[in-house]
Amino acid sequence: MVEKKGPVDTSHLYEGKVVRSSAPSRKRAAGNIKRDTEIPMDAVPEVFVPSWIETIFGGPIVTKTEFLPPDRMVTSLQIRASISLLILCFLTFMITPVSGTVWFSLSNILGITFLGTIFHLGLIMIGLVGGFYGLFQRDQRALLASYVALMIVTIRFAGSKVEFGLSFMPEGEFSQKLLLILYAIILVMYIEVSSGIIRFSMLDTSIRKGEVYVMNVNKITNRYGRALTVTPVVAGLVASLTLFINLIVPFFVGIFDPVSANRLRESVELTSVYGVALGTMLVFIVIAAMFAINLPLRIQQYMESRN
Amino acid sequence: MAWSRKSAMFASLSIAMYLLGLVLRNQQLVTVAVVLLSFLTWAALRTAHGDVSSSGRRIEDNQLDEGVQLQNIVAMRKVSTSRVFEDGEIDVVVRLQNRSNIAKVIEVRDRVPEVMRIKKGANYVLMEIGPQRETEISYTIEAPLRGFYTIGPVCIRVQDEFGLFHNEKEIQLYDDYLVFPKMEDIKDAMIKSRVPKIFTGAVAIRNPGEGSNFFNLREYLPGDPMRKVNWKATARQDGKMMVNEFERDAVSDVVLIVDSREVSETGPVSRNSLVFSTRAAASLSQYFLSRRDSVGLVVYGDEIVSVDRDTGKKQLYILLTKLAGAMAKGNTPLKIVTNRIMPHINRGSPIIIMSPLEDDPTIVDAVRDLRSRSFEVTILSPSSLEFEFDARRLDRTGYEVLKTERDIMISELRGLGANVMDWEPDMLLTTALAGARGF
Numbered sequence: 001m002v003e004k005k006g007p008v009d010t011s012h013l014y015e016g017k018v019v020r021s022s023a024p025s026r027k028r029a030a031g032n033i034k035r036d037t038e039i040p041m042d043a044v045p046e047v048f049v050p051s052w053i054e055t056i057f058g059g060p061i062v063t064k065t066e067f068l069p070p071d072r073m074v075t076s077l078q079i080r081a082s083i084s085l086l087i088l089c090f091l092t093f094m095i096t097p098v099s100g101t102v103w104f105s106l107s108n109i110l111g112i113t114f115l116g117t118i119f120h121l122g123l124i125m126i127g128l129v130g131g132f133y134g135l136f137q138r139d140q141r142a143l144l145a146s147y148v149a150l151m152i153v154t155i156r157f158a159g160s161k162v163e164f165g166l167s168f169m170p171e172g173e174f175s176q177k178l179l180l181i182l183y184a185i186i187l188v189m190y191i192e193v194s195s196g197i198i199r200f201s202m203l204d205t206s207i208r209k210g211e212v213y214v215m216n217v218n219k220i221t222n223r224y225g226r227a228l229t230v231t232p233v234v235a236g237l238v239a240s241l242t243l244f245i246n247l248i249v250p251f252f253v254g255i256f257d258p259v260s261a262n263r264l265r266e267s268v269e270l271t272s273v274y275g276v277a278l279g280t281m282l283v284f285i286v287i288a289a290m291f292a293i294n295l296p297l298r299i300q301q302y303m304e305s306r307n
Numbered sequence: 308m309a310w311s312r313k314s315a316m317f318a319s320l321s322i323a324m325y326l327l328g329l330v331l332r333n334q335q336l337v338t339v340a341v342v343l344l345s346f347l348t349w350a351a352l353r354t355a356h357g358d359v360s361s362s363g364r365r366i367e368d369n370q371l372d373e374g375v376q377l378q379n380i381v382a383m384r385k386v387s388t389s390r391v392f393e394d395g396e397i398d399v400v401v402r403l404q405n406r407s408n409i410a411k412v413i414e415v416r417d418r419v420p421e422v423m424r425i426k427k428g429a430n431y432v433l434m435e436i437g438p439q440r441e442t443e444i445s446y447t448i449e450a451p452l453r454g455f456y457t458i459g460p461v462c463i464r465v466q467d468e469f470g471l472f473h474n475e476k477e478i479q480l481y482d483d484y485l486v487f488p489k490m491e492d493i494k495d496a497m498i499k500s501r502v503p504k505i506f507t508g509a510v511a512i513r514n515p516g517e518g519s520n521f522f523n524l525r526e527y528l529p530g531d532p533m534r535k536v537n538w539k540a541t542a543r544q545d546g547k548m549m550v551n552e553f554e555r556d557a558v559s560d561v562v563l564i565v566d567s568r569e570v571s572e573t574g575p576v577s578r579n580s581l582v583f584s585t586r587a588a589a590s591l592s593q594y595f596l597s598r599r600d601s602v603g604l605v606v607y608g609d610e611i612v613s614v615d616r617d618t619g620k621k622q623l624y625i626l627l628t629k630l631a632g633a634m635a636k637g638n639t640p641l642k643i644v645t646n647r648i649m650p651h652i653n654r655g656s657p658i659i660i661m662s663p664l665e666d667d668p669t670i671v672d673a674v675r676d677l678r679s680r681s682f683e684v685t686i687l688s689p690s691s692l693e694f695e696f697d698a699r700r701l702d703r704t705g706y707e708v709l710k711t712e713r714d715i716m717i718s719e720l721r722g723l724g725a726n727v728m729d730w731e732p733d734m735l736l737t738t739a740l741a742g743a744r745g746f
Contacts, residue, residue, distance in 0.1 A: 095335065096335065100331075100333075151320075151324075151339075154333070154335050154336055154339065155327065155331070155333070155336065156331065156333060157331045157332065157333070158331060158332055158333040158334065158335065177334075177338075180334060180335060180338045181338060181342070183335070183338070183339075184335075184338040184339040184341070184342035184343075185342055187339055187342075188339070188342050188343055188346055192346075192469055195313065196469070199470055203433070210425075210429060211429070211431060212429055212431045212432065212433060213428070213429035213431070213432045213433075213444070214432070214433045214434065215432060215433070215434035215435065215442065216434060216435045219412075219435045220412055220433065220434075220435055223412060223435075223468055224468045226468075227353075227467075227468035227469065228468075231346060231349055231350070231469075234345065234349045235342045235345040235346045235349065236342070237345075238341065238342075238344075238345035238348070238349075239338060239341045239342045239345060242341050243334075243338060243341070272332065273328060273329060273332045273333065273334050273337055274329075276334060276337050276338070276341070277329055277337070280325070280337070280341055280344075284344070284348075287348050290352075291351075296351075296352050303408070303409050304379060304407040304408060304409060305408065306408050306409075
């Protein structure tokens with residue numbers, strides 16, 4: 001066994017090579033080739049010509065991978081993702097009204113008001129159907145279309161106030177915000193679990209093709225399962241801190257000055273989206289400070305050295 | 308800590324949604340953005356790292372790029388052999404130790420040269436390794452092509468469960484190995500041939516055979532030529548016919564010339580003139596050295612590399628090493644090679660040239676010079692035309708034209724008294740040698 005600075009070998013002689021170019025003497029044959037002489041298929045190099053969308057993104061958007069039939073892990077992820085997709089589409093339909101959207105304005109201008117609603121529902125349906133197709137066919141393009149559709153549908157001018165698409169939805173601020181957090185978590189989880197399907201399918205295919213060997217596969221999948229449970233809770237907590245800043249800030253201010261706290265509690269700005277922005281800023285200042293003092297490293301060092 | 312495409316996409320998406328949410332006063336968008344950011348932050352926190360602190364300095368001097376999580380992973384490798392012939396196998400065992408007190412999920416890839424084939428096991432493993440535990444990865448690689456190769460480094464990666472961030476470490480652990488050209492046993496073919504001796508030379512060895520010095524007397528056997536009968540001895544033996552045996556003249560010097568010009572690599576990587584030439588040179592070296600002959604080697608491409616004539620196993624190893632490292636480069640003409648080596652070789656010594664006989668206008672002149680100085684010239688010419696035609700890189704018309712050119716060249720060389728063998732793919736070396744005149 002030798003330890004040295006870098007590799008010195010002749011492997012570069014062969015790497016990436018399949019067939020060398022013809023010898024220079026072959027040029028002499030050029031004069032003998034007629035117009036109708038067929039060019040051998042092997043002589044034409046394979047060139048990847050990206051589509052116009054791919055040229056915008058600078059490469060293939062999604063890889064074209066052939067998967068083997070799903071294993072148990074992938075199937076369970078497909079079921080999880082399907083459930084979250086169903087809930088997500090239902091929540092999107094409930095909490096995202098058509099009012100404030102571009103298509104709503106356009107349909108009003110055209111005088112065909114129901115067109116906006118149809119388009120709105122159409123987007124949700126694309127998200128739903130595309131998502132299901134993508135999940136079970138493990139088609140990354142369909143999944144991408146589903147993500148885009150479900151995000152586009154939320155882009156609307158909302159006028160600061162939480163507004164829902166259905167009249168029977170809760171009116172209370174607390175429950176409204178909780179519903180929003182639930183929606184956001186499910187959206188993120190749907191994106192994560194569906195991409196997890198592709199990731200685990202790739203892994204499973206690689207395992208079965210012998211490209212990779214996995215030791216303790218159950219432990220690895222269990223870790224992923226655990227992370228899928230813990231992460232939404234953490235993300236939900238952080239989101240709650242930011243969204244409920246209009247309650248948290250007055251609480252602390254109230255310790256010193258109850259009147260100011262009351263004013264803050266009733267402040268429109270603090271309950272609006274700008275209050276959320278303030279909350280985000282405060283929460284992420286704390287997180288940034290954690291990273292600035294290298295807290296993750298210190299935690300890690302502590303854990304590594306612990307007996 | 309490195310970001311994956313997914314995390315970069317998540318981050319940009321969340322920032323875009325956040326800003327859009329503020330512009331449109333849409334709490335829904337802002338909430339999604341906050342959840343996405345929290346998701347990312349949590350993953351980053353879990354992929355604990357030795358990142359650059361806010362001051363721009365690392366917290367500890369010995370902190371490497373890969374972060375603390377990978378610092379306690381140690382790898383050791385054991386290879387079954389460092390020298391192997393083409394198509395041979397090497398067993399590799401990589402031992403991994405986790406010297407920290409926490410379990411880790413790591414991806415390990417022991418980098419193997421691309422041209423090698425993994426025959427058994429895997430060099431890419433995903434595993435959970437417990438605290439203060441060690442584990443072994445074993446795999447077998449097959450070496451299909453000659454050359455100098457290196458296994459390593461061992462790449463280790465740790466990433467969060469969602470594949471958002473990862474830390475990587477390359478353990479600078481290398482093992483070199485050498486793949487010699489495959490050898491074909493040509494001994495049997497020689498024994499079966501009509502004339503057991505290949506070439507006559509200057510050095511006599513103490514064995515009966517074809518030669519000029521008297522060695523022994525023995526009884527006549529059917530098939531012995533009458534000119535070998537010793538009549539005086541026959542008369543003394545009361546009519547029992549006796550024949551003279553001569554001491555075999557062994558080959559003193561055999562010089563192998565391998566053409567490793569750029570043109571010799573025409574054709575598929577595993578089937579081209581250079582591959583065939585090196586295999587033939589290796590087989591012939593082994594054969595001649597086993598007969599206690601002295602073998603020298605000249606490999607020419609962009610430069611002329613020569614190995615002085617010598618005998619023995621050590622010489623075989625030296626020759627095989629040179630052949631393993633022969634690279635297709637340059638376009639040195641054969642004439643320059645022959646001019647350089649001719650003064651150093653004994654007259655009458657056999658010279659075996661392995662060349663595709665392409666793109667060198669000096670070949671005929673070079674062979675003429677050698678023949679005029681009484682060298683026994685044998686040319687083994689792996690036909691690159693056949694390689695290219697088989698690989699469908701050449702159409703029928705082009706092939707026919709070039710084949711005719713080649714046949715003319717071979718005829719011309721034969722006319723000069725050289726033994727030329729047009730060595731086609733799939734033809735065994737023994738067959739090719741048997742086809743050459745004088746074998």
